[in-house]
Amino acid sequence: MNASKLRRCVTSALVAGLFPAAFNVSAQEAPVAQEKGPAAADAMLHALVVDYPTPYRAMDTAEVKAVLDRVFTYLDRTTPAELVHKADGSPVTDLTRPDPDAVIKPGDFRLTSYEWGVTYIGMLAAGAATGDKRYTDYTIKRHQLLSQLTKTYYPVVQADPKNAHAPIKSFLNPHALDDAGALCHSFMKAKLGGSTVDYSQMIGICGDFVTKKEYRLKDGTLARGGPDGKGGVKMRPLPDTMWLDDMFMGVPTMAYLGAVTGDRKHFDDATKQVLQFSKRMFNPKLGLYMHGYVEGLRDHPEMRWARANGWAVMSMVEILEVLPKNHKQYNAVLEQLRAHIKGLAGYQTRDGFWHQLIDRPDTYQETSATAIYTYAIARAVNRGYVDAQMYGPMANLAWNAVASKVTAVGQIEGICVGTGMAFDPAFYSYRPTSVKAAHGYGPALLAGAEIIEMNKKYKFGLNDSGLMFQGAR
Numbered sequence: 267m268n269a270s271k272l273r274r275c276v277t278s279a280l281v282a283g284l285f286p287a288a289f290n291v292s293a294q295e296a297p298v299a300q301e302k303g304p305a306a307a308d309a310m311l312h313a314l315v316v317d318y319p320t321p322y323r324a325m326d327t328a329e330v331k332a333v334l335d336r337v338f339t340y341l342d343r344t345t346p347a348e349l350v351h352k353a354d355g356s357p358v359t360d361l362t363r364p365d366p367d368a369v370i371k372p373g374d375f376r377l378t379s380y381e382w383g384v385t386y387i388g389m390l391a392a393g394a395a396t397g398d399k400r401y402t403d404y405t406i407k408r409h410q411l412l413s414q415l416t417k418t419y420y421p422v423v424q425a426d427p428k429n430a431h432a433p434i435k436s437f438l439n440p441h442a443l444d445d446a447g448a449l450c451h452s453f454m455k456a457k458l459g460g461s462t463v464d465y466s467q468m469i470g471i472c473g474d475f476v477t478k479k480e481y482r483l484k485d486g487t488l489a490r491g492g493p494d495g496k497g498g499v500k501m502r503p504l505p506d507t508m509w510l511d512d513m514f515m516g517v518p519t520m521a522y523l524g525a526v527t528g529d530r531k532h533f534d535d536a537t538k539q540v541l542q543f544s545k546r547m548f549n550p551k552l553g554l555y556m557h558g559y560v561e562g563l564r565d566h567p568e569m570r571w572a573r574a575n576g577w578a579v580m581s582m583v584e585i586l587e588v589l590p591k592n593h594k595q596y597n598a599v600l601e602q603l604r605a606h607i608k609g610l611a612g613y614q615t616r617d618g619f620w621h622q623l624i625d626r627p628d629t630y631q632e633t634s635a636t637a638i639y640t641y642a643i644a645r646a647v648n649r650g651y652v653d654a655q656m657y658g659p660m661a662n663l664a665w666n667a668v669a670s671k672v673t674a675v676g677q678i679e680g681i682c683v684g685t686g687m688a689f690d691p692a693f694y695s696y697r698p699t700s701v702k703a704a705h706g707y708g709p710a711l712l713a714g715a716e717i718i719e720m721n722k723k724y725k726f727g728l729n730d731s732g733l734m735f736q737g738a739r
Contacts, residue, residue, distance in 0.1 A: 312730070312731060313731060316731070319617050320617045320618045320663065320666050320667050320670055321666045321670075322663070322666075322733060323662075323666075323727075323728070323733065324662045324721050324725075324726040324727070324733070325662070325665065325666065325669070325717065325721070326721065327396070327718050327721070327722065330665070330669075330714045330717055330718050330721075331396050331398070331714075331718070333669045333672050333714060334392050334396065334401075334710075334711060334714045334715070335398075336672055336673075336674070336675070336676035337672060337676045337678065337707060337710055337711060338389075338392070338400065338401060338404070338676070338711075339676050340675055340676025340677055341375075341385070341404070341676070341707060342400075342404060344373045344374035344375070345373040345374065345375050345377060345382075345408075346370075346371040346373050347370075347377065347407050347408045347411045348370070348371045348411075349361060349365075349368050349369070349370060349371065349411075349415075349433060350368070350369060350370075350371045351365070351367045351368065351369075352367050352368070352369045353367055355371075361411075361414045361415065361418060362414075362417075362418055363418065364418055364419050364422045364431075364432070366431045368433055369433050370433045370434070374702060375702075375704045375707075376704070377408055377411075377412070377434075378412065378434045378436060378437045378445075378449060379444075379704060380443075380444045380445075380447065380448035380449065380515060381448075381704035381705050381707070381708060382448075382449070382704065382708070383447070383448025383449040383450075383451055383452045383708075384448055384452075384705075384707075384708030384709065384712075385704070385707050385708035385711065386404075386405040386408065386409070386449075386452035386455075386456070386708070387405075387448075387451065387452050387455055387708060387712065388707070388708040388709065388710070388711025388712040388715070389401045389402065389404045389405040389711060390402060390405050390452075390455060390456060390459060391711065391712050391715035391716065392711045392712075392714065392715045393405075394459075394715065395714075395715035395716070395718040395719055396715070396718065401711075405452070405456060405461075406456065406461055406463060409452070409453065409456060409461065409463045409465070410463050412434060412437070412449075412468065413463050413464050413465065413467070413468060415432070415433055415434050416434070416437075416438065416467050416468050416471070417467065419432035419433065419434065419435075419438060420432075420438050420467065420471070423435060423438040423439050427439050437449060437468075437471070437472070438471065440471070440472065440475045440479075442480075442490075443475075443476060443480055443488070443512055443515035443516045444515055445475075446471070446472035446475045446476055446519075447472065447476050447512075447514075447515040447516045447518075447519045448514070448515060448519075449468075449472060450468070450469060450472035450473055450476060450519045450522075451518045451519050451522055451584070453465045453468050453469055453472070454469060454519070454522035454523070454525070454526050455522065457469075457526060458522075458525060458526065458588075469523075469526065472519070473519065473523050476516045476519045476520065476523075477519075477520060477523065477532070477535065480516060481493070483506060483508075483561055485542065486535075486538065486542075487508065487538075487539065487542040487543065487546075488508070488512045488516050488517075488539060489506055489507060489508050489512075489561070490502035490507050490508070490509060490512070491503075491504055491505040491506050491507040492505075492506075502687075503686065503687055503688075504560050506560065506561035506562060507558060507559070507560050507561070507687065508543065508546065508547065508558065508559040508560075508561070509557065509558055509574070509687055510543065510547055510555050510556070510557050510558070510571075510574040510575070510577060510578050511557075511573075511574050511577050512543075513539065513540065513543045513577055513578045513581045514577035514578065514580055514581040514584075515577070516539070517536050517539045517540060517581050517585065518536070518581055518584040518585055520532045520533075520535045520536035520539065521533060521536040521584070521585040521587075521588050521589055522584075522588055524536065524588065524589075525588035530590075530593075533589055533590065533593055534595075536585055536589070537585070537589065537593065537595035537596075537598070537599055538595075540581070540582060540585065540595075540598075540599050540602060541595065541598060541599075541602070543555075543578070544602050546559050547559050547566075548602070548605075548606070549568070549570075550605065552570070552609055552625065553605055553606060553608050553609010553610065553612065554570045554575060554606075554609050554610070554613075554624055554625065555570065555574065555575050555578050555606070556568045556569060556570060557569045557570065557571040557574040557687055557694075558687035558688075558689075567687075567688070567689040567690075569623060569688065569689075569690075569691065569693075569694055570623060570624045570625050571622070571623060571624075571685065571694055572620050572621060572622055572623065572624050572632050572635030572636075572682075573632065573634050573635045573638070573682060573685070573705065575606070575610065575624060575635065576634065576635045576637075576638030576639060576642070576709070577638070578606065579603065579606050579607065579610065579638065579639065579642040580638050580641065580642050580709075582599055582602060582603040582606070582642075583603065583641075583642045583645045583646060583649075583651075585599060586599060586600060586603065586649070586651070600651060603646065603651060604646075604651060604652060607642070607643055607646055607651075607652055607657065610624070610639055610643075611656075611657065611660060613625060614660060614663070614664065615627075615631055617631065617667055618636070618663040618664050618665075618666055618667030619631035619632065619633070619636045619664070619667045620632065620635050620636050620639060622635075622682060622694055622695060622697065623691060623694050623695060626691065626695070628695070629691075629694065629695045630680070630695075630699070631667075631680065632680060632681070632682050632699075633667075633668060633671045633678060633679065633680035633681050633699075633706050633710075634681045634682060634703070634705045634706035634709055634710075635682075636664055636667055636668055637668045637706060637709035637710045637712070637713045638709045638712075638713070639664060640661055640664040640665045640668055640709075640713035640716070640717065641709060641712040641713040641715075641716050643657050643660060643661045643664070644658075644661040644665075644713070644716035644717050644719070644720045645716050647661060647720055647724075648716065648719055648720050648723060654720075654724050654735050655734075655735040658720060658724055658726055658735050659726060659732075659733040659734060659735065661716075661717065661720065662717065662720075662721070662726055662733065663733070664713075665713055665714065665717040668710055668713055668714075669714075672710065673701070677701035678701060678706045678707060678710055679699070679701055680699050680706075681699055681700060681701070681703035681705055681706035682697050682698075682699055682703065682705070683697060683698050683699065683700050683703045683705075684703070684705070685697050722739065723738065723739060724736075724737070724738055724739065725737055725738075725739050
């Protein structure tokens with residue numbers, strides 16, 4: 267071969283190596299296996315079956331419902347909706363006359379606690395997601411009882427607020443958002459969903475307390491530690507203290523009042539609360555909220571308690587359900603929700619949970635907060651607020667973690683008991699857990715219901731061993 271021909275061959279080979287598509291239309295396709303014969307021992311190690319402590323897959327509807335059914339069976343059995351005589355436990359048959367000896371039949375949980383306001387909402391969601399009327403009927407039956415008791419006993423309580431007896435006095439004469447907000451939210455959610463219970467009197471009582479009577483800071487932000495009515499100040503734990511919990515205990519009620527009454531001032535109040543809570547208590551670098559804030563202090567106790575962050579993220583998804591999209595603060599609330607979900611995402615544990623103090627991995631993995639995050643993240647996916655590709659697998663893993671804590675009899679383990687606000691990590695870190703802590707049952711129902719909806723809408727499966735979004739169904 268002469269020198270000129272050799273140069274042409276070398277040049278052609280170099281060009282083909284640099285620009286293979288110009289010479290071979292199949293060059294963009296995946297290459298065929300290069301080796302032939304028996305595979306090396308390490309060839310498929312990446313596909314080994316992994317023994318995950320928390321199931322690593324998306325549950326189907328039947329599996330999720332089986333978990334929810336256990337919870338329902340336990341709650342239906344242990345939360346009777348009837349009135350009895352306190353003296354001997356005999357049934358009170360006439361609910362239209364006030365009886366000074368009448369009490370709601372004792373069960374494992376109180377029917378008028380804020381936790382049970384969340385449970386009523388969870389039952390409604392589970393009924394809608396599964397088509398099982400038992401869940402919806404659970405809420406409607408108890409709402410009907412509360413409505414009748416309100417008609418019977420509210421005049422008695424009004425006549426003598428201090429000394430009057432009523433089976434649901436904490437609701438009829440509320441002293442804190444915990445007494446009224448979440449219950450009111452459940453009433454309005456049921457009403458908008460078509461319930462025929464007469465909610466008018468109950469919504470009036472609790473809505474009036476939340477919007478007009480609860481203590482606020484000078485700029486209108488909900489707070490604790492106001493006047494005690496005796497010339498002093500309530501120490502909750504200090505004057506002018508904000509608890510992140512109140513972003514849920516009162517704010518969705520404001521938004522739902524806007525939807526029920528048509529008065530847009532309630533939407534304005536709700537969005538103002540979200541933004542003013544967030545301005546004081548949200549750390550944009552971490553994407554997390556602190557639990558407590560004391561107006562006037564230079565520094566604040568930045569304890570990022572998990573369930574309080576749950577109340578905040580749940581509040582935002584609930585507000586967005588009814589907030590008109592043309593409201594001037596709609597996008598601000600939506601962006602705050604996205605920032606919070608993004609922040610939470612970075613702290614999910616390898617087993618699918620979140621820690622009691624989110625950013626302190628030496629604290630225990632807590633179930634109620636994990637359930638709330640599952641619900642809020644899955645709801646955000648379902649509504650298109652966040653990307654299904656990014657957050658759907660995370661929500662499925664979180665649900666599987668929650669489901670692993672539901673016992674055979676429907677009790678839920680790993681729920682932190684009621685928790686006040688404190689200034690040190692020991693308080694939060696050593697809070698006990700109990701299956702009788704009511705805070706986890708409503709969130710678990712909400713989480714399972716929303717996971718059913720998400721996995722009906724989108725497909726998630728394994729891709730190269732990882733749980734991935736696989737498109738709309």
